Amino acid sequence: MTDTTAPLLSRLSLNQETVRQWSLPELADGCARAGLRGVGLWRAPVRAYGVAAAARLVRDAGLAVTSLCRGGFFTAEDPGERQAALADNRAAIDEAAALGTATLVLVSGGLPPGSRDLPGARERVADALAELAPYATERGVRLALEPLHPMYAADRCVVSTLAQALDLAERFPADRVGVVVDTYHLWWDDTVGSQLARAGATDTATGAAGPSSRIAAFQLADWVTPLPAGVLLGRGQLGDGAVDLRWFRERVDAAGYRGPIEVEIFNPSLWSRDGTEVLAEVVARFLRHVR
Template identity: 65%
Template sequence: MNRLSLNQATTRSWSVAEAVDGCARAGITGIGLWREHVAAQGLAESAKLVRDAGLTVTSLCRGGFFTASDPAERAKALADNEKAIAEAATLGTDVLVLVSGGLPAGQSDVDGARQRVVDALGSLAPVAAEHGVRLAIEPLHPMYCSDRCVVSTLDQAVDIASEFPAEQVGVVVDTYHVWWDPGVYRAIERAGRRIASFQVADWVTPLPEGVLLGRAMIGDGCVELRRLREAVDHAGYRGPIEVEIFNQELWDSPGGEVLELMVARYREHVL
C-alpha cells in the first residue's frame, strides 16, 4: 500500500490543499500533482502543503507538446517545459510527465512531428539533469495521435528515450494507453530501468462521447491491471503506482468516497 499514489486528475475538482488533506485522511502517502492546480494554489504553498503533510509528490503532470512546426511556437513550448522542470524540482519530485503533442493543424507529417519531439528532448534533457528531474515520455493510445500525442506505443517511447541517458529521460507505463498492445510485455521488459512512472486506470466500452473521459475506475473494465503491475515489477520498477482517471462521474462524486473506492479497488485488482 505504500506505493499507492493519487494522481490529482482522479479528483479533479479538488485543489492541492483538498487533495493533500484527502490523501492524509485516507492514508495515501503519494500524490501526483497537475501544474494548473499547483498554479492556482501557488507553487511555494503547494510544496509546503505536501511537505507538512508528509506526502511524496510522485510526479508532476505535465510537460510536452513539442510538435509545432512554427519556430516561435516551439521556442515557447521549450520555455514552458523549462519552467515545468523547475516546478517539479521545487515540489520535490524527480518525474515530469510528458505528453508529446499531436500533429500541427492542417499537417500530416507524423514522422516530422516525432522528430521534433526528439529535438526538444535534446534541448531539455540537460536542463532536467541540472534540476535532478527525469523527463518521462508517456505514450498515448493511437486514437490520440492526431491531436495529442504522436508517440503511440511503449516501444516508440523507449526508442526515443534510448537516445538519452536513462537518468535523464524515461517512460511512463499507463495501463489505459498500453493494455491493448500485443507487444506491451516485451516493451516493458525492454524499458527496464527507464520506467519512471506506472499509472493505472481501466478501459470500458462503449467509450463515452469525448474519449478523453473514457477512463474507468480500476476494476470496472477489461485491463489486466495486476498482470501489468507484475510486469513492471519484474522489469525492475519499484516506484509509486499512481491512479489517474479522467471520468466525469468520479469528478461529480465526493472526493472522499472516490478515494475510499480507489483504495479498495487497488487492493483487489492491482496488488
Template identity: 50%
Template structure:
C-alpha cells in the same frame, strides 16, 4: 532540520499515489487532506495546481499534509515546427522542470503533442519531439529531474501525442543518450499493445521505466474519450498481468491511480478515495 515529507519515502498505503486529476473537481486542499486521511502519502500533481495557488504555497500545502509528490504533469507539446513556437515550448518545459524541482517531484510526465490539420506529417512531428527531448535532457539531468515520455492510445495521436506505443517512446528516450529520459506506463493508453510485455522488459533493462499509472478502459466511450478512464475492475484491463510485467523489471516506485471520469468526479472525494484504495489493494498491489 527535519526533512520535509515531500522529500521522504513514504510509509503509508504501500506504493499507492493518488493523481490530482482523479479528483479534478475537488478543491486542492480537500484533496490533499483526504489523501492523507486514507493512509496514502503520495500525490501526482498537475501544473494547473501551481497556477492555482502558486509554487511555494503548493509545496507548503503538500508538506503540511505530510505528503510527497510522485510526479508532476505535464510537460511536452514539442511538435511545433515554427521557430518562435518551438522556442516557447522549450522554455515552458524548462519552467516545468524547475517546478518539479521545487515540489520535490522526481519525474515530469511528458505528453509530447499532436499534429495540426495543416501539417499532417506524423513522422516529422515525431522527429521534432525527439529533437526537443534531446535538447531538454541536459537541463533535466542537471536539475535532478527525469522526463517520463507518455505514449498515448492511437486515438489521441492527432491532438495529444504522436507517440502511441511504448517502443516508440523508448526509441526517443534511448536516442537522447541521457539517463534522465525514460517512459511512464499508463494502462489506459498501452493495454492493447501486443508488444507490451517485450517493451516493458526493454524499459526495465535500459533503466528507463520511470513511472506506472493505472486506471481501467471503460465502455461505452464517453463523448470525450479521455474521460472513459475508470476504477480498476470496472473495465477491460488485466491489471495483475500488466503489473506482473512491471514488477519483473524490478520497478519498486510509486503506482499512481489516474482516472478521468465525470462519474468519479461527481462521487464524494472521500468515497472515491476509498474505492480507489480498495481496488488497488485487490487488483494491483498483490502483483506488484
C-alpha cells in the same frame, strides 16, 4: 491495513485529476487521512495555488509529489511556437524541482494543423528532449515521456506505443529520460509485455549508472466502453473494465520498477461524488485488482 498489503499499498499514489472536485488542501488532507504517501499533481491547479505554497502544503501533510503532469507539446513547426513550448517546458521543470518530484510527465503533442507528417513530428519530439534533458538533469528532474493511446495520435500525442517511447528515450541516458507506463494507453498492445521487459533490461545492457529501469512512472486506469465524445473523460475505475491490471503490475515489477503507482482516472462520474468515498474505492480496488 494488514502486513501483507502494506508494501504495495505504500506505493499507491493518487493523481489529483482522479478527484478533480478536491482543492489542493482537500487533496493533501484527504490523502494523508487515507494513509497514502504520495500524490500526482497537475501544473494548472498548482500554479493557481502557488508553486511554493503547494509544495509546502503537500510536504506538511507528509506526502511526496510522485509526478508533475505535464510538459510536452513539442511538435510545432513554427520556430516561435517551438521556442515558446521549450520555454514552457523549462518552467515545468522548475516547478517539478520546486515540488520536490523527480518526474515530469511529457505528452509529446499531436500533428500540427494540416500536417500529415507523423515521422517529422516524432523527430521534433526527439529534438526537444535533447534540448531539455540537460536543463532537467541539472535540477534533479527526469523527463518521463508518455505514450498515449493511438486514438490521440492526431491531436494530442504522436508517440503511441511503448516501443516508440523507448525508441526515443533510449537516445538518452536512462536517468535523464524515461517512459510512463499507463495501463489505459497500452493495454491493447500485444507487444507491451516484451517492451516492458526491454524497459527493464536497458541498464543491464548498457551498464550505465542511474535508475534500474527506463520506467519513470506507472499509472493505472481501466478501459471501459462506450467511449464518450472527444474520448478524453471515459477512463474507468480499477476493475470496471478490460485491463488486466495485475498482469501489468507484475510485468512492471519484473522490469525493476520500484517507484510509486499512481491512479489517474479522468471521469466525471468520479468527480460528482464525495472525494473521500472515491479515494476509499480506489484503495479497495487497488487491493483487489492490482495487489
